[in-house]
Amino acid sequence: MFNQKQLNILVIGNESCSKFDAVNIGNIGDKVYTIDINKKNSVYGFNPINKKDGYHVIGSALELDRYFEPNYFDIILLNGVFGWGINSIEDQRKTIEVIYKVSKKDSKLLIGWNVN
Known part of the structure; x- marks a missing residue:
């Protein structure tokens, strides 16, 4: 799966505690997208300085299909969102x-969970 030249990666949830997630994930040439519902967290989202393509979306993870095509992402990082914004079991x-x-058939999902 990961022999392709370019991965499409999504980082959901951007705060100061996860500010290096979007910078450090993937390789040069990958497309890294970030999304957070809070506009002030844009500073922790996608930054082209890491020589990757992509962009930041101000929006809800509940509406990913509004912003991204079906079957698009190879890797999704959902870090610090459940219990810290997306709280209900239904959401x-x-x-x-x-x-x-929005994930490809053989994509990878990493969920970061903090109970503190």
């Missing part, structure tokens, strides 16, 4: 469903 379920829609 968490909806988030996983929409992640499935």
Whole structure:
């Protein structure tokens, strides 16, 4: 799966505690997209300084299919969002469903969960 030249990567949730996620994930030439519902967190999202293509979206993870094509992402990082913004079981379920829609068949999903 990861022999292709370019990966499409999505980082969901951008805050100061995860500010290096979008910078460090992937390789030069990959497309890295970030999304956060809070406009002030844009500073922690995608930054072209890391020689990767992509952009930042100000929006809800519950509406990923509004911003991205179906079957697009190879890797999705969902870090620090469940319990810190997407709180209800129903919204968490909806988030996983929409992640499935925008993910390729053999994609990878990494969920970071913090109970503190």
